[in-house]
Amino acid sequence: MTSPPVALMNTDVPGLDALLGGGITPDALVLVIGAPGAGKTVLSSQIIFAAVRQGLRALILTSYSEGNVKYLNHVRPFAFFDDAYVGDVITLLSMQSLLTGDSGDAADVLMRTIRAARAQIVLLDGFQGIAPALTDSHMVRTALAKLAVQTSFLQTRLLVTLAGNGRDSMFNPEVTTADLVLSLSYQLRERRHERSIEVVKQRGRAPLPGDHSYMIDTSGVRIFPRIEVYPKPNPPKVSLGRARFGLPGLDAMLGGGLNQGTTTILVGTPGAGKTTLGLHWALNEASPKAQTVFVSTGEFPDQLVRKADVFGLPLQQAIAADALRIISLSPVDLNPDMAMSQLLAAIDSATTRRLVIDDMSVLLRVLGTRAHSFLAALRALLYGWGVTALFLLEIAPFDGPVAVVANTPVDVLAENMVLVQQGDVSDKQRRTLAVLRMRFSDYDRTPRELLLKPTGIEVLRPE
Structure with a gap:
């Protein structure tokens, strides 16, 4: 007999x-x-408020260093916070007020508090801070282990924030329990702050492996799983x-056009007409039931219009009719995982038929050594969704296209390749276009x- 699946809380x-x-x-x-x-407190609080919106009762025990007033001042600016819940379905207490010198066993005191609040989810924020109320760190770990056993018996979720590195061996006893x-990393790299999250351990299910970007804004924490580990569609x-x-x-x-479901690199020198050709292809046959997503890293939507x-080209009309969507990405401090999150949110596997990314050079620069696996994963997702994609890539004047694409990460996208150039021909500036590769068709x-x-x-026809 098969056991019913465990109910998960979103x-x-x-x-x-x-x-x-x-x-x-x-x-x-x-x-x-x-x-x-x-962002430990922000992330944990966001989960708590999501839980109470789903009908659960919550208890938040604030840290020794922060206290209730500071905690509220800290989380109140975020969109997930709602004052109406505090004091009603959320009980807010300070660990310092509970764990006095004569309070007895810390775990017993906390469990009595959890039962009194009828809490179904609990946040212990800054749990290391209870050390002054105990004698040493070993007693802190013992208290945590006892709490884990008793809250598990009550079917109560227990969130605990700790300062440190989730991969540090000093946390092995806690990690075992x-x-x-969840390990949050926050560091300065090349003058930029970088945040990443890793699921160090998860019982009973396989999380997406590796570290993943996240950001904190007015809505709270937003996580952007790496595209390389996204489940691939059939x-x-x-x-x-x-x-x-x-x-x-x-x-x-092209023998009738690009093969549906393939990826194409449109390579060209500056001013040769790559974006204009990309817009023409994006708009051709676009409709609300066969949409195009156009990603631009160099021009704003009004400039494209x-x-x-x-x-x-009827770009404005296509946007108004929901036949084409524009995603404008700033090349400054571009986060590729955040960019792909925006892109994948815009792609509807039921209606999106075409994708244009202009210009790939920006993405390649920020991806660095990760570019090949990233682009291979993107290609697999697009193929699974039946999306035909055109990637625009700028090259320097007089560069040979093979030297630019062959044996580089972008080659994984070059099932088809088209070159557009501009130069002097018979003392006149002319643009020329050539098809360099088509993997599944004569050309x-x-x-x-x-x-x-x-x-x-x-x-024009050839002379």
């Missing part, structure tokens, strides 16, 4: 439930370990269709002239 922390494979079990001891300023251990049925540019000359060169207007290798005019875009 944390409602963006990205955390995906990291944990669903949520937190009813009797879990959760350790949140991190350096000062890492815990059901779930591959779709193979489509023999084409994703056309809507430019007869170019579609003829103005550029499209110059060439008679015309003859370079052609590309015209960008207010009346539209045209690919």
Whole structure:
């Protein structure tokens, strides 16, 4: 006879439930370990308020160093906080007021408090701070172990914040006791603050492995799981269709258009027309039931609209009709995991058919040595969703495209490759376009002239 699945409580922390494979079990001891300023209290409080919104009663025991007033001042600015819960379904007490010199066994005192509050989820914030009320750190660990056993019996979730490094061997006794251990890292790297979270331990389920970026803003903590460990969707049925540019000359060169479900690199020198070609392809056949997502790292949406207007492309109308969505990413301090979180949230596997990313150079710079695995994971996800993708990549004038793409991380996306260049031909500035590679189709290798005019875009026949 099969046991029924354990009911999990959603944390409602963006990205955390995906990291944990669903949520937190009813009797879990959760350790949140991190350096000062890492966000331990914010993350734990966010989980507490999510729990009370789901109908649970909560108890928050504040640290010796902070106390109730400071705690409230600390969490009140966040969007998850609601004063109406405090004093009603959330009981707020100070550990310092409970654990006096004659209070007796710390675990017994805390358990009496938990029972009196009828708490179904408890936060012990800064649990190391009870050490002054005991004799040594061994007694702190003993108290934690007793609490874990008794709260588990009551089916009460227990969240405990500790200062330190979750991988430090000094926490081995606590980690052994815990059901779930979250380690928060907060450090300065190349003048930027970087935050990452790791599930060091989780009983009963397999979390997403490795460390993952997170940020703290007015909404609270937001976690961005690495795309490399995202569950891969089942591959779709193979489509023999084409994703056309809507430019007869170019579609003829491509044997009818790009193969649906493939990835294409559009390589070009500055000013050669990459973005304009990308917009034309993005808009062709776009509709609310066959949407395009356009990611721009260099231009704002209004700038793209103005550029499209110059060439008679109906970008504004497509946006208004929900046929095309623009994601604008700042190249300054770009976090690739955050960027992919925005992208994947915008992609609807049921309706999104095309993706354009302009320009890949920015993403490649911030990814560094991680680029190959990151791009391979992105390609696998897009293929599983049946999305055809066009990646724009800028090269320096006179660079050979093979030298730029071959044996580099971006080659994993180059199932098809198109080159557009601009230079002097017979004392005139001309743009030329060539198809360099198509993995699943025959194609015309003859370079052609590309015209960008207010009346539209045209690919001329070869002379």
